[in-house]
Amino acid sequence: MKLITAIIKPFKLEAVKEALTAVGVEGMTVTEVKGFGRQKGHTEIYRGSEYTVDFLPKAKIEIACTDELKDAVVKAIANAAKTGKIGDGKIFITPIEDMIRIRTEEHGDAAM
Numbered sequence: 586m587k588l589i590t591a592i593i594k595p596f597k598l599e600a601v602k603e604a605l606t607a608v609g610v611e612g613m614t615v616t617e618v619k620g621f622g623r624q625k626g627h628t629e630i631y632r633g634s635e636y637t638v639d640f641l642p643k644a645k646i647e648i649a650c651t652d653e654l655k656d657a658v659v660k661a662i663a664n665a666a667k668t669g670k671i672g673d674g675k676i677f678i679t680p681i682e683d684m685i686r687i688r689t690e691e692h693g694d695a696a697m
Contacts, residue, residue, distance in 0.1 A: 586681040587679065587681060588647065590678075592643050592674045603665070604665035605648065608661045620641065623671055641672065651697065
């Protein structure tokens with residue numbers, strides 16, 4: 586089992602969700618987050634004053650999937666989230682040692 590975490594631009598969330606549904610993902614967790622990478626934020630002017638926005642809004646998607654589905658999930662996220670510009674985001678893949686469904690107490694793949 587794998588936990589796939591993706592940080593993407595917020596306006597790409599709907600496209601990523603549709604792509605993940607198409608490859609068979611049945612559930613995901615989405616969180617609104619802020620951060621920066623190579624973008625380093627940007628400057629804006631508000632009421633005549635210039636200020637720096639260090640942290641940019643991003644969407645964080647977390648998906649638990651089987652090892653067999655991992656490659657399809659990663660490809661779906663990468664293709665749907667890509668704009669070709671700086672700040673498109675990152676995808677992190679981490680192993681899941683175990684998973685337990687609280688309602689039925691099933692473990693592992695059965696809990697998915």
